Amino acid sequence: MILDSLLPAAASSYAADIDTLFDVITLLVGIPFLISCYLFFAFILRFKAKEGHKAMYITGTEHKYMKWIHRAHIPILTFDLVIVVMAVQVWYDVKQDLPEMESEVRVIAQQWAWTFVHPGADNVQGTADDITKINELHVSIDKLYHFKLESRDVLHNFSVPVFRLKQDAVPGRVITGWFEPVIAGEFDIQCAEICGIGHGLMPARIHISSASEHAAWVQRESAAALAQTHSPFTGVGTGPANVKPELQLVTR
Amino acid sequence: MSDDHAAHGDSHYVKIWAYLLVFLIISFVGPMLEIQWLTLVTAFGIAGIKAYLVVVNFMHINAAPRFVTYAVTTTLVFMLLFFAGAAPDVMQSSGTNWIKPAWIEAERAYEAGEVSGGGHGEAAGHGDEHGDGHEEAAGAHH
Amino acid sequence: MAESIPVGHGADHADHGDHGHHEMSFTEKYVFPLDHKMIAMQYMFTGMFMAIIGGFFAYVFRMQLAFPGIEVPGFGVVTPAAYNSLVTNHGTIMIFWVAMPVLIAAFGNYLIPLMIGADDMVFPKINRLSYQVFLVSAFVILGAFFVEGGAFGGAWTAYPPLSTKAEYNLSGLGSTMWITAVFLEFVAFLLGGINFITTAMNSRAPGMKMWDIPMVVWMIVIASILFMLSVGPLLAGGIMMIFDQNLGTAFFDPDRGGDPILWQHLFWFFGHPEVYVVLLPAVGIVADVITTFSRKKLFGYKTVLYTAIGTGVLSFTVWAHHQFIAGIDPRMANVFTVTTLLISVPIAEMLFVYIATLYGGSITLTTPMLWALAFIFEFLIGGVTGIFLGASGNDIFMHDTYFVLAHFHYTFYPIAIIGTFAGFTYWFPKMFGKMMNEGLGKLHFWLTILTFNGIFLPLFVLGAAGQHRRIYDFQNYPELAQPWMQDIRQFATICLCVMLGAQLIFFYNVIKSWMSGPASGKNPWRANTLEWTAASPPPHGNWPEGLPNVYRGPYEYSHPDREEDYWPQNEPA
Amino acid sequence: MSRPIATTRSMAGIPTARLAVWWIIASEIAIFGGVLGSYLMHRLAHGIWADYAANTNEWLGLTNTFILLTSSLAAVLAHQAAERGDGKRAANLLYATCAGGLAFLCVKAYEWNYEISHGMTITSNTFWSFYYTAAGIHALHVIAGCILMLFVAQTAKRNEELHRVEIIGVYWHFVDVVWIFLFPLLYIAK
Known part of the structure; x- marks a missing residue:
């Protein structure tokens, strides 16, 4: 549609x-809206005051008039029902259902940066070859990802408009979601929940590449990660809420 | 302003007050048996009865027009609604696709007897005892 | 008027007959008045003053969005911190210090006693206290701009932990002042609400039955009830938040056992009914205006009333649709989607009834009528765009985008601005005894309406393109920095500037008409309700010659048995 | 200044002041509902809170409940006296009610003092935060009730405005009812 x-x-x-x-x-x-608008303007134009012409006396309890109001509820309720069913279906797929994952990324929000922890070449989180990137998320096309969303300080929101995905990061919670990229490219990640004065300065980018390119990137980066000795977290943020051991407890 | 309740003498109110005291004693003694369901029944069931006695006999809600009762009950229902809407998030330590790791950890530590609330331990979230628990206030040390 | 015979209270009347003749000092009359009309005026003009401030904030941050980094004339360079506090306080002020005082307190105070045929509110002193608390709260919220750290900048929803920890929001005192001001404002409206409810329930003129009450009075009363029943949890939450900020408790601090989501529930349990708290009075004003100027009986008086009550009750069940993606359990979203979409039924019915009222009428397009009709049309847009957001699946994408922003401006703007203008221009002759200038009024109307749509219709497009709220400079986001988007932002900002400028016409019109407008007489619109039987402006005590009695409903226009097309409520059969 | 005629009407079949106090109570229910609802969610979620609750002194809670119930009796008897037109007795009973409120606050002060000096402060953990907040809001209502009651008693003594005795009584009973629920929530359930 247009x-x-x-x-x-x-x-x-x-x-x-x-x-x-x-x-x-x-x-x-749109349909009920346009009909209402048509009636609204038609009535205003049709029933403008004329000299010597008195308005009708309608109480609104007469069946012959009231039935039009009541009948209008049938389409409205039907439309509502259709919308509810479709909305719940989409909601269930995106937010409630959790399809089998092929890879997992951790998304950690803080004032005012995103930390993305990608699994290394072993495709397992929490190992030494994890690739930690700031404000850069690298994913492969046609691969089903789970993300574990955490926040270190205040509320943030992991929003990827091209994915139509949005989820608040709540401190004290680990929220799991999923996505599967279908086209390659580089897109915006925005923070969509006000998080302090740097809220407008939290842009991150998502890099979606083909499976082979992504594999090459993982090989390169996880080798580099292994070469470094420190844990993925050191050096990332020294905010008041330092990384808590609980945050490691991300499995149910 | 008065209607039916003016008919009561002072003795009626003293009688209600005596009932209230009896219920108070029951609700106080109930928990001493240390049966949890009984505690809940005596504590909250009796609170309900006491509140009813006060509202009907002291506040004379029946003498007011019916809509007053409706307004008060509506508010109570809305509060239940609030509880029902908020509890799935606030009361739970995990749900569909989300968990509160700190709460789970605190609960585990409590179940395992690593911490107790006998003293005035830090927040439930940390679960770490301050260590200087007070004997007078203990009572719940396992 | 001859028909205003005091019945049943003759003895009272003799006792209290000295109402209008009591000599009062200036302070007694204008600074600490007990007269409901003067308190209404205090609320009205405080509200308008706050609206100017809120409008100025909008001008500053819209300028920043359209021309990032420029020195905004009259303000200076907008820093991110300043941007956040402007956005936050624009929202807070416009809802709590403009919509509420003007629509509920000002119109409620002015209209309820006059429309039900009483000489004052039942608790004049509580009424005065209510305004004074409100005034203090206004000083507190504005004072926050002058303290160290500046005003609070965590959005009008004040989600913790951002709002509770100074190390996160960098304006510790400012955020405490913000929540204190909101708290005081609620206390003021609780005091006012008691007054509105009891006055309308108890002090109606003899003969005025339930179904003879003008719709605007009903609506203000229902709104007050909604407010009183919903605000409690937020008052409790406000105390908890103040403790979190200043005493170091941890109600909303996840690091120490609290839960930030709890605040969201406390806030939105009030926050959603609040929408209807301000909507209903506007709907009531519109009912009175369109019946008067289409010379028609309201199409289904009880229908409107039942839909209002239905909407009010339903509004308590939908609050979490503001939190769909805020970390609540996804299962709950399904429940709230259903209840949210259900609300479309009574609201649609209400709008249909209004449109049906026009049918067969004899419509005169005076300025108040234009405003009332504009309310219906613009609110219709606001209503249908709400469906997009109430549907949980679509809200995943739309949440917190400019689509939301445009949607709620299409509801709040008709309510708070258009509804107020409809009411103000309609009752201006009663308030000041003078007619407003129709030409200037219509010019003001068209400029305001066209620019309003010019601001917010394009924002739907930006929202659909994925532009998020509360971001002070979109140049940091490549997808939002495209030139066509910047053009839209500039267009919206220019429209806003024109709209704000157009308000000068309104103020000029008010002052000029007040000073030198033609006298209006008692009943310039030939309306039915009781306030039009009092002098314009009504003296203290409203009807010194004796309070009116009521014989029929408020909307008996164009009755077939009568030659005249109106039939005042107090005219004996 | 004379009172508006509006205050003398009662179309709803209930005196205006009594109607108003019921609406106040309805909105107060929402305030306490917010606090206690939030408290209950935490209470049911954390097993450890039962241990925290065990630190509260149920004997003092019992005493306070007794005091409030008795003061409520005095308030309702004052209402009865006012109904009979006996302003003097009504005023005396209101003073007794006030004394009950004062005794309640004294016990509360002793209790809090003990708890705070033993390290159980409002910041100790969320349980204690709720404990002090809920009881504190309630105590504020007690204080407000006492002050208002003194004013009412002053006028009642002169046999004026006797209907106010009932209004302040209804409010006082509501404060009592809130405590009836606070008592098991904070003291009994362990």
Whole structure:
């Protein structure tokens, strides 16, 4: 639909579903909206005051008038129902359901930077070859990722518009979600929850590359990570809420 | 302003007060049996009864128009609603696709007997005892 | 008027007959008044003053968005910290210090006693106290701009831990002042709310039954009830937040056993009904205006009333749709999606009823009528765009984008600005005894409406493109720094400047009409409700000659048995 | 200044002041509901809170409940006296109620003093934060009630404004009811 041109590129497996939902809602609320507008303006123009003409006396309890209001509820309720069903379906797929993962990244928000911990060549989190990047998330196309979202200080929001993905990072919680990139490219990651004066200065980038390019990147970076002796966390942020041991406890 | 309740003499109120005291004693003695469900029943069930006695006999809610009762109950229902809406997040230490690691750890430490709240330990989140627990206030050391 | 015979209270009247004749000093009359009309004016003009401040904030941060880094005329360079506090206080002020005082307190105070045929509020002293607490709260929120660290900048929702820890928000005193001001403001409105509810319930003129109460009075009362029943948790939360900030408790601190999500629930449990608290009075004003100027009975008086009550009750069940992606359990989102979309049913019914009221009318497009019609149209846009956000699946993408921002401005702007202008221009003759200039009024109307749509319609487009709120400079985000987006931002900002400028016409019109407008007489609009039977402006005591009695409903326009097309409520059959 | 006629009407079938106090109570329920609801969520979530709660002194809680219940009795008897037009007795009973409130606050002060001096302060942990906040908000209501009651007693003594005795009584009973729930929540349930 023409409305899709308003939206950013659809780069995740579920972006198209959300866009479809957007289109359906536009259609379903657009129709009643246009009809209401038509009646509204038609009534204003049709019933302008004329000299010597008295208005009708309608109490609004007469069945012949009231039935029009009541009948209007049938389409509205039907449209509502369609929207609810579709919305819940999309919501379930994106937020509640957790498909089998192929790789896992950790996303750690803090004032005012993103830390992304990618698994190394072994594709396992929490090992020495993990690749820690600041404000850069590298993922491979057509691979299903889980992300574990944490915050070190205040609320942040991990928002990737091209994925249609958004989730608050809440301190004290580890929130799991998933995405599967479907097109390659480099896109914005925004922080979508106000997090202090640097809220506007938290841009990160997501790099989606083909499987082979991504594998090459992982090889290169995890070798470099292994070469360094310190743990992935040292040097990342010295904020008041230093990395707590609890945060390591990310498995259920 | 008065209607039916004016008919009562002072003795009626003294009688209600005596009931209240009896219930108070029961709710106080109940927990001493150290049966948890009984504690809950005596503590909160009796609180409900006492509140009802006060609201009906002292506050004369029945003498006020019916909508007063409705307004008060509506508020109570809204509060339950608030509880029901917020509890799945605040009361739980884990849910669909999220966990609160600190709460889970604190609960584990408590279950394992590593910490107790007998003294005035730090926040539940840390679970680490301050160490200078007081004997007078203990009572709950395992 | 001859029909204003005091019945049943003759004895009272003799006792209290000295109302209007009591000589009062200047302070007694204007600074510490007990008269509901003067308190209403205090609220009205304080609210308008705060609106100017809120508008100025909007001007400053819109300038920054359109022309990043420029020295904004009248303010200077906007730093990120300044941007955050401007955005935060724009939201807080516009809702709590403009919409609430003007729509509920000012119109409530002015209209309730006049419309129900009483000589004052039932608790004049509590009424006065309410305004004084409100005034203090206004000083506190504005004072925060002059303390060390500046005003609070953590958004009007004040999510902890950002709002509770000075090391995160860098404005410790400012955030305490913010929550204190909000707390005081709520206390003021609790005091006011008691007054509105009890006055309307108890002090109606003899003969005024439930269904004879003008809609605006009903709506203000329902709004006050909603407010009183929903604000409690947030008052409790406010105390907890003040303790967290200053005493070192940890209610919302996850590091020490608290939970930040708890605040969100406490806040939005109030925050969502709050939308309806300000909506309903505006809806009531619109009901009175469109019936008067289409000379029609309100289409289904009870229908409007039931939809308002239904909306009010439902509004307590939907609050977590503000938190869909804020870390609440995803299962809960399904419940709240259903309840949220259900609210579309009563609201749609209400708007249909208003549109149906126009049917068969005899419509005169005066300035107040234009505002009322604009309210219906703009609120319709606000309503339908809300569906996008209430649907949880779509909200994953839309949440906290400019789509949300545009949506709630399409609801709050009609409510707080358009509704207020409708009411103010409609009751101006009663308040000041003078007619407003129609030409200037219409010029002001068209400029305001066109620029309003010019500001916010494009923002829907930006929101759909993924632009997030509360970011002070989009140049840091390559996808948001595209030239076409910057053009839209500049267009919106220019529209805003024109709109703010257009308000000068309004103030000029008010002052000029007040000074030298034509006298209005008692009932310039030939309306039915009781306030039009009092003198313009009504003296202290409203009807010194005796309080009116009521014989019929408020919307008996164009009754077939009558030659005239209106039938005042106090005219005996 | 004379009172508006509006205050003398009662279309809803209930005197205005009584109507107002019920609405105040409704909104107060929401305030306490917010605090206690939040407390309950934590209380049910953390097993350790039962241990914390064990530190509260249930004997003092019992004493305070007894004091409040008895002061409520005095308040309702004052209302009865006012109803009979006996302003003097009503005023005396209101003073007795006030004395009850004062005794309540004294016990509270002793209790808090003991707890704070033994290291259980409002910042110790979230349980104690809730403990002091909930009881503190309640204590503020007690103080406000006492002050208002003194004013009411002053006028009642002169046999004026006797209807106010009932209003302040209803408010006082509500404060009592809140304590009836605070007592098991903070002291009994362990």
